Amino acid sequence: MKDSDRLDLELHRRVSAGDRGAFEELFRRYAGAAYGLARRVTAQEALAQEVVQDAFLALWRAPEAYDPSRGTFRSFFLSLVHHRAVDTVRREDRLRKRTERASNLEPVLGEDVAEGVVREADLDLRRKEVLAALEILPPEQRQVLEMAYFGGSTQARIAEDLGIPIGTVKTRTLAAMRKLRKALEREDET
Amino acid sequence: MREDHERNLELLAGYALLALEGQDAEEADRLLSEHVPWCATCRATLADFRALTGELALAVPPVEPPDLVLARVRRGIRDVPIRRRRGAGVAALAASVAALVGMAGFSLSLGSRATRAEQDRGTALEVLNAMQEPGADPVALEATSETTPGGLVEISSPGFEHMYLYGDEVPTPAPGNAYQLWLGGGGTFTPFGEPFAPVGGVVLLRLTVDPSRYDEILITEEALGTTPGMPTLEGGHTWRASI
Numbered sequence: 001m002k003d004s005d006r007l008d009l010e011l012h013r014r015v016s017a018g019d020r021g022a023f024e025e026l027f028r029r030y031a032g033a034a035y036g037l038a039r040r041v042t043a044q045e046a047l048a049q050e051v052v053q054d055a056f057l058a059l060w061r062a063p064e065a066y067d068p069s070r071g072t073f074r075s076f077f078l079s080l081v082h083h084r085a086v087d088t089v090r091r092e093d094r095l096r097k098r099t100e101r102a103s104n105l106e107p108v109l110g111e112d113v114a115e116g117v118v119r120e121a122d123l124d125l126r127r128k129e130v131l132a133a134l135e136i137l138p139p140e141q142r143q144v145l146e147m148a149y150f151g152g153s154t155q156a157r158i159a160e161d162l163g164i165p166i167g168t169v170k171t172r173t174l175a176a177m178r179k180l181r182k183a184l185e186r187e188d189e190t
Numbered sequence: 191m192r193e194d195h196e197r198n199l200e201l202l203a204g205y206a207l208l209a210l211e212g213q214d215a216e217e218a219d220r221l222l223s224e225h226v227p228w229c230a231t232c233r234a235t236l237a238d239f240r241a242l243t244g245e246l247a248l249a250v251p252p253v254e255p256p257d258l259v260l261a262r263v264r265r266g267i268r269d270v271p272i273r274r275r276r277g278a279g280v281a282a283l284a285a286s287v288a289a290l291v292g293m294a295g296f297s298l299s300l301g302s303r304a305t306r307a308e309q310d311r312g313t314a315l316e317v318l319n320a321m322q323e324p325g326a327d328p329v330a331l332e333a334t335s336e337t338t339p340g341g342l343v344e345i346s347s348p349g350f351e352h353m354y355l356y357g358d359e360v361p362t363p364a365p366g367n368a369y370q371l372w373l374g375g376g377g378t379f380t381p382f383g384e385p386f387a388p389v390g391g392v393v394l395l396r397l398t399v400d401p402s403r404y405d406e407i408l409i410t411e412e413a414l415g416t417t418p419g420m421p422t423l424e425g426g427h428t429w430r431a432s433i
Binding site for chain 1: 245
């Protein structure tokens with residue numbers, strides 16, 4: 001287990017005991033990543049703020065929702081943020097607006113971290129690994145993955161937008177997920 | 191067979207990305223209830239895909255949220271303390287439901303018909319799936335009387351349009367009575383679903399409802415055959431919780 005994962009585990013244990021200081025430390029570590037993701041998915045500042053706020057409050061209310069035997073805290077928490085962000089855009093029925101705005105966003109690859117952002121060295125390193133893993137994907141696989149994950153689109157919607165059969169979207173998505181998993185597993189082993 | 195498994199993995203990838211709708215979503219629900227719990231390959235793959243949906247977040251450059259977000263979160267944690275009385279937590283709760291699923295001839299129906307038993311088992315498996323979701327949020331209902339035995343837990347999870355109610359060692363209501371579930375919002379309670387009674391002390395209900403529309407859940411004991419306009423809070427077992 002990496003030191004950063006061990007640190008998260010310890011902070012999570014203290015949050016479970018009601019330690020507000022540990023909770024604020026987790027906020028400091030993950031608020032930037034969570035807000036960056038929520039902004040990307042919702043494409044609306046106010047909604048993104050709600051998503052981040054709700055995710056952290058959910059963590060405070062029910063820290064036992066994270067089961068350390070099922071993976072890292074980082075994966076759990078950011079997956080929760082993603083879930084809430086996608087739920088929010090769908091519930092708010094603002095997908096059309098989001099799509100229009102998202103079309104103006106830069107692709108994920110090539111984006112850099114803005115100055116002034118609190119940067120955690122371990123998260124920076126992992127970010128580089130994730131970006132490197134995304135780069136090895138063939139463009140057509142990366143495209144469907146990004147439309148689903150960062151765009152919050154369903155596979156049916158992606159097929160419609162790209163004018164390709166939904167079966168092709170499914171095949172590309174699975175292939176992309178497999179390659180990413182393999183690439184990141186390799187990084188974990190090194 | 192191999193093609194079927196590939197199809198399953200495609201569904202799991204779409205499911206982990208929250209990208210399914212319509213028939214695919216229904217098929218994934220069936221897969222999660224009927225196949226994944228018994229298939230080590232699919233379980234491991236789903237766990238990996240879920241972990242990926244957390245890691246992928248890091249591909250987006252971090253952006254510091256405005257200070258007001260931390261201020262709101264601080265206010266929130268001050269106003270909403272950790273719910274201490276949550277039963278045994280997700281892992282223990284999952285073990286308890288899993289044990290139920292594994293019981294030979296498990297059924298919550300009085301007649302123990304095979305179709306009903308299968309439905310009950312399916313519901314229990316759905317509860318297991320809901321609990322495995324990130325952010326699964328079981329809430330223990332508090333009995334309003336200290337002498338009421340047993341426990342009831344409400345389970346909901348982001349991405350699931352159902353709320354589940356699971357109870358163990360729940361007392362049988364008085365003769366001629368049944369339990370009624372109420373959902374509250376804005377100070378008003380509305381009866382929800384059919385009256386129910388535990389079978390062998392076990393309660394397992396699936397409710398098609400958006401939990402985010404309500405802020406309180408209440409269970410009361412009511413006379414069978416009546417349509418109460420208001421919950422009866424005296425003279426029977428009652429449980430309630432904020433959700």
